[in-house]
Amino acid sequence: MLPAGSRVGDYEIEAELGEGGMARVYRARHALLDTPHAVKVLDSALRTNADARQRFLDEARIQAKHLDHPGIVKVTNIVATADHAALVMELIEGSSLEALMHELVNDPAEIRRIMLAVLDAVGHAHAAGIVHRDLKPANVLLAGKGRVPKVSDFGIAKLSDPERAASKKSTHAGARMGTLAYMSPEQIRRAKDVTPRSDIFSLGAMLYELATGAMPFEGADDFEVMEKIVHGRYRPPAEVNPRIDPVFVTVIDKALESAPGDRYQSCDDMAAALREDLKPVARPQDSVPNMAPPKSRVNLAIGGAVAGLVVIGAALFVVDPGGGSEPDPVRPPVVEDLAIYRKALGLHGKFMSATIETSAGIVRCNLLHDQSPIGVANFIGLASGQKPWRDGAGRIHTNQPYYDGTAVYRVIPAFLVQAGRPADTLDVPSNPGYTFADEKSALIHLPGSLALANSGPDTNGAELVFVLERAQRLDGTETIIGKCPDITVLTAISTLDRDSKDRPLLPVTIRSVRFEDKMVGLAEKPVEEKKQEKKQAKPERIHIVPLEGSPVEGPSDAKVTIVAFLDLAEPYSGKLWPSLRKVMRERAGSVNLVIKHVTVHPGTGNLAGLAMCAARNQGKAHAFAEAVWAELPRKDITPASLRKVAVSLGLDRAKFDADVDGALCWSRFETDTKLFGKLGITGVPQTFINGRGITGAQPYEKLLEMVDEELKSE
Structure with missing residues (x-):
């Protein structure tokens, strides 16, 4: 000072x-x-x-x-x-809007006057290509006795004009900027393509607070607030203030829509609604018939212009993308495409894997076609050439594999490898000419995850993200399409020398992508070794799961150790739990049980895992898990509901909250997650009985049979 x-x-x-x-x-x-x-x-x-x-x-x-x-x-x-x-x-004599917030609740005329002035100022910034990104009452000053609103603090503003934005280096790509309570969902997800409609959301939150005296998104901690914002959960303003102007309710609900395209498209639209003279405004995509697919915004993973060239056999035919009435062959994938592409490739089995040959080696990944059918269909269709796509020059390609010849364009050691960008335009994000909605996404990505890269919610494209050695907190919007058990080649690629843009100095390209209807593991054993194993009366037990840091139930000298990889947010884990408990009762004294929590379900699994660790610190891990499965459907797992379960079990709430947010539980969670990836596990529940693995929600009888086999062998 x-x-x-x-x-x-x-x-x-x-x-x-x-x-x-x-x-x-x-x-x-x-x-x-x-x-x-x-x-x-x-x-x-x-x-x-x-x-x-x-x-x-x-x-x-x-x-x-x-x-x-x-x-x-x-x-x-x-x-x-x-x-x-x-x-x-300039020195503003007066106070901030924040200081007068509660004074204005019952003065709708003054609220309207202030908001209209703020909208006019912010609209001016938007017209100049500038997004504020931190609009809140504290950043609106009221000058003089007339309380003239003046917007301040453009310190984290974003120049949305691409050419001017290119010179603005101080805010790192993907960094989440702003004040949490007023952030839009796309800011929460750290999306790089924040737009003027993100400011509209913040202005909606401001209007809510002005008109009700309360903030729309509140919670016990930041995670709960973020969850409410992303899912659009707020108390109806008329419940908070029954005397609220009905026009304000309409404007608030529209401005706080989770999807940017559903909000007001400009400050002028929002201002007109506040004046009660807004006529219905058609959304841009509805108002222009036969409109060509919009260009994707320049972002971390996808972007570029689109137009047309068709490949038939070995001949090229130029197509006018704007002429004629022929339907555009370039469209987002749909779930029905998956069966068509698989049939054409002769894939009919339950499992499916991709072999990605690069100039640095081969990467094999199991595809999650049951969980992300649209994302996997997109990947298969593009990789096999069955799906038409546009290049950066706007030409349409058919019968031509998309990934062949594309390059690795970003590497960060122990973090990620990004690939699938044309080798001659590494600085220009590309896509196949469309985007589509997210399917399987998560805030925590397991080692070996393969995802479609994007710039925010519902913007999946063609470029690929491989997560490496550690579980990572990414945007929470990518569609996860596969798991790669062996990341040796990817790790080697990530350690290559790179330039200031994280591009490898030694070029690495994708040569081909092939598909098979089988699962792949960490490594294929020689045929003779496999034959020798079959001759053995009993396979060698592999004690591969360290017990440190995990809750253990049962005697330390038990002859049989059951290690279960579970996810509290995954229903089949809950179905396995009664069978495990029954085995423990039937073979008491001879068996101990270890739980390893890993996240395979989007959004809620990591929160539940940290909560179980916090319960473990108070000696109630197994009781906590049982209560969660009994009382909380996956959709109801929130910080508040987990805290309620903890309190019902007699846990100290303050310690529970501190442990959920603490470094120790995160470290344990990350250790178990890393082990999960090393073992090549692709789903839960996964159980090991003295090192012998068994997958799925197995019945009590099967588990008891395996336990008894181990007891007899001792």
């Missing part, structure tokens, strides 16, 4: 006005002109941080060059010295 009388460039500090996460704002006076100003000074701890300083420069540049509007706080100067980095702004 700077004391009164200290200098920041030519400005003399008079008093502190407020502080934020990176800076403090002071009232100051120009030493020569004697004019009052607000000076926003970067914290001394961040002064030498190049990224933080650049963020300040960006804010000054954005506001000074592009945001000349009476409803936006004007930046007049910048101070960049060895001692300080600061923005100089």
Whole structure:
């Protein structure tokens, strides 16, 4: 904190006005002109941080060059010295909207006036190609006695114009920016393509708070808040404030739609609705008949322009994508495509795997066609050439494998490998000319996961993401289409020297993709070794599962150890549980039981696993698991419901909450997840009885038979 009388460039500090996460704002006076100003000074701890300083420069540049509007706080100067980095702004005499929030609840006319002014200012920013990304009451100042709204703090604003955005380096791609309570679902998912409609969502949250006195999305912790935002769960505003203006209810519900395309498409639309004179506005895709597929936005995984070229046999025929009435052959995949593509490839078995030959080696992955049929259909159709696709020049290709000759375009050691981008345009994201909705997605991705890359919800394309050695927190929107048991080749690729854009300096390309109707494991054993194993009376027991850090029930000297990989959010794990409990009762004293929790179900599994670890720390892991399976369907698993189960079992709530968020439980969860991947397991429940594996929700009789075989062999 700077004391009164200290200098920041030519400005003399008079008093502190407020502080934020990176800076403090002071009232100051120009030493020569004697004019009052607000000076926003970067914290001394961040002064030498190049990224933080650049963020300040960006804010000054954005506001000074592009945001000349009476409803936006004007930046007049910048101070960049060895001692300080600061923005100089007009001084607003008044308070913030946050300070008057509860005072305005029963004044709909004043709420409407303020919101219309804010919408006008934000709309001006959008017209300049700028998305604020952190709209909230604290960032709306009310100037003077007339309380003129002025939008401030464009420090994390995004230049949405691609050419100007390319020069803005200080905010890392995919980074989640903003204040959680007002974030849109796409910001929660760390989507890189935040748009003006993300600001519309934040403005809807502001209007909700102004009109009700409460925030729309609240929870016991950040995870619960994020979950509510992503799923659009908020208390109806009329329940919170029965006297709310009905127009506000309509506007709030529209602005807080989870899908950006369902919200108001502009600040003008939202403002017109507040004025009660908005006529129904057709969504763009409904208002233009026979519209060509829209271009995908430039993003981490997919993008590029689209148009047409058809390959028939060995001849090429140019097609006019805008002429004639022929249906466009390039379309998103549908579930029916999977059976068609499989039949054409002669695949009729229960399982299916892909062999991806690269210039660095072969990667084999088991495909999750039961869980992600549309995503797998997309992958198979493109890889085999059965599905038409567009290239970056807009030409349509048929009967031509999409992935052959594409390249690995991003590698991060122990994290991920991204592939499937044309080798001659590594800097230009590409897609096959369409996107489609997410299927199997998760916040936690297991080692060896294969996913379709995208830029946010419902934007799956063709490029691929391989997760490497550790469970990763990714966007939570990718469709997971497979599991790759052996990631040796991928790991080697990830360690290649790379440039500043994480592109491997030694080019790696995909040569071909083949499919088989069988599952693949960690490694194929020699034929002679397999024959020798069959001759043995009893297969060698493999004690591959360490017990440290996992809840154990039963005597330490038990002759039989059962290790079960389960997911509290997965129903078949719940079906196996009674059989395991019955075996424990029937063979008490001879058997112990170990639970390893892993997440295979999207969204809720990792939360449940951390909660079970927290229960284990209070000696109630198995009781907690049993209660969750008995009382909570998967859709009802939330932080609040898990906490309720813990309290019903007599667990200390404060310790439970702390352990759920603590590093120890995350470390245990990650260790079990890594082991799960190393064993080549592709689903749960998976049980090991003295090292002998058995998959699925097996009946009590089968489990008891295996246990008794082990007891007899001792």
